[in-house]
Amino acid sequence: MAAAGPSVFLLMVNGQVESAQMGKLAQKQWRNWNSKPGLMSELCWTCPSRLFLKYYEYIFPEYDDLYCKYCFVYGQDWAPTAGLEEGISQITSKSQDARRALVWNFPIDVTFKSTNPYGWPQIVLSVYGPDMFGNDVVRGYGAVHVPFSPGRHKKTIPMFVPESVSKLQKFTSWFMGRRPEYTDPKVVAQGEGREVTRVRSQGFVTLLFNVVTKDMRKLGYDTGPPDTQGVSGPSTPQGLSR
Numbered sequence: 570m571a572a573a574g575p576s577v578f579l580l581m582v583n584g585q586v587e588s589a590q591m592g593k594l595a596q597k598q599w600r601n602w603n604s605k606p607g608l609m610s611e612l613c614w615t616c617p618s619r620l621f622l623k624y625y626e627y628i629f630p631e632y633d634d635l636y637c638k639y640c641f642v643y644g645q646d647w648a649p650t651a652g653l654e655e656g657i658s659q660i661t662s663k664s665q666d667a668r669r670a671l672v673w674n675f676p677i678d679v680t681f682k683s684t685n686p687y688g689w690p691q692i693v694l695s696v697y698g699p700d701m702f703g704n705d706v707v708r709g710y711g712a713v714h715v716p717f718s719p720g721r722h723k724k725t726i727p728m729f730v731p732e733s734v735s736k737l738q739k740f741t742s743w744f745m746g747r748r749p750e751y752t753d754p755k756v757v758a759q760g761e762g763r764e765v766t767r768v769r770s771q772g773f774v775t776l777l778f779n780v781v782t783k784d785m786r787k788l789g790y791d792t793g794p795p796d797t798q799g800v801s802g803p804s805t806p807q808g809l810s811r
Contacts, residue, residue, distance in 0.1 A: 576684065578790070579650070579783040582715055583678040584776065586639060586658060589671045589696060591632040591708055591728070591772035632708055635671050635698035636660045637774070641679065642712075642758040644688010652679030677778075686790060690715045691758040694726060694774055700748075707731075707750040709771050712758045715778065718793035722778040729768040 640655035658675035681690055696709040709728030716722040731749035733739040751757065785792050 575784040575787055577682045578684075578785045578788055580681045580683070580690070580715070581781040581783070582680070582690075582778060583652075583676070584778040585677060586637050586673050586675040586694070587775040587777055588673060589635065589637070589709075589728075589772060589774045590668065591635065591671065591696065632698055632772075633663050633671075634660050635696055635708055637673055637675065638695045638697070638754070639675075639677065640693050640755065641690050642693055642755050643681065643690040644683075646685055647681050647683040647688055647690060650680050650682050654679060677776075686717075689717065692776070693754050693757050694728070694776075695754045696728060696772075696774065704747075706748040709774070710751065710754060710757045711774055713776065716780050719780050719782050720793075722780065724776045724778065726774045726776060727770060728772045728774055730771050732767045732769050734767060 637658045638655070641649075656675065656677070658673045661671045661673050663669045663671055677692070691712050691714050693712045694710065695707060697705055698708050700706050707730055709730055711726040711728040713724050713726050716724070731751065733741075733749055756763075782792055
């Protein structure tokens with residue numbers, strides 16, 4: 570009697586929340602990016618949606634002593650089988666080098682099972698830190714899908730914060746230490762109601778993923794070539810040895 574095939578597939582994810590750069594955009598630099606010598610030659614192989622990832626600069630690095638929370642959002646057909654769905658990192662301070670980055674290197678390790686790819690897991694990040702009065706306020710939200718193909722992946726997530734509608738509300742929230750924030754951070758990974766939210770970009774967080782899948786090919790899903798070792802990136806041009 571032939572053995573029955575698998576009815577579910579597994580998605581194993583581990584990695585870490587590496588670091589963040591939090592601050593305000595240097596508007597003058599952004600407006601004049603096209604006049605920067607040699608910039609176009611450096612960006613000619615970079616897609617337009619990623620231009621800002623390389624040349625965001627921060628003129629008010631006032632955010633320090635930040636920590637990060639993460640949680641996963643997934644569809645109804647998905648279920649965690651091992652690991653942690655959410656976590657909170659340690660508090661970190663800015664590095665002393667030119668980057669002024671906030672380094673966490675906080676580990677992520679979770680395994681999911683599912684019967685179909687609909688509702689593929691997303692990771693939602695929330696960064697918090699003290700304001701000038703010592704109140705704990707949100708410094709950024711962001712979300713990204715877990716990479717679909719097995720292997721090692723490095724992702725840079727743009728962060729944003731909700732903003733008050735009027736200047737009076739903005740001053741009141743600053744004075745009272747109650748900045749606008751979401752009651753449930755998981756709303757960041759959803760589309761409903763996002764169009765009525767006013768937000769402002771504020772920094773980036775870097776994530777490292779190690780993704781392993783099991784039995785997806787047996788269920789008819791193609792996630793890429795079997796040999797997917799190494800960090801995802803541009804392939805070696807033809808004619809050149811590795």
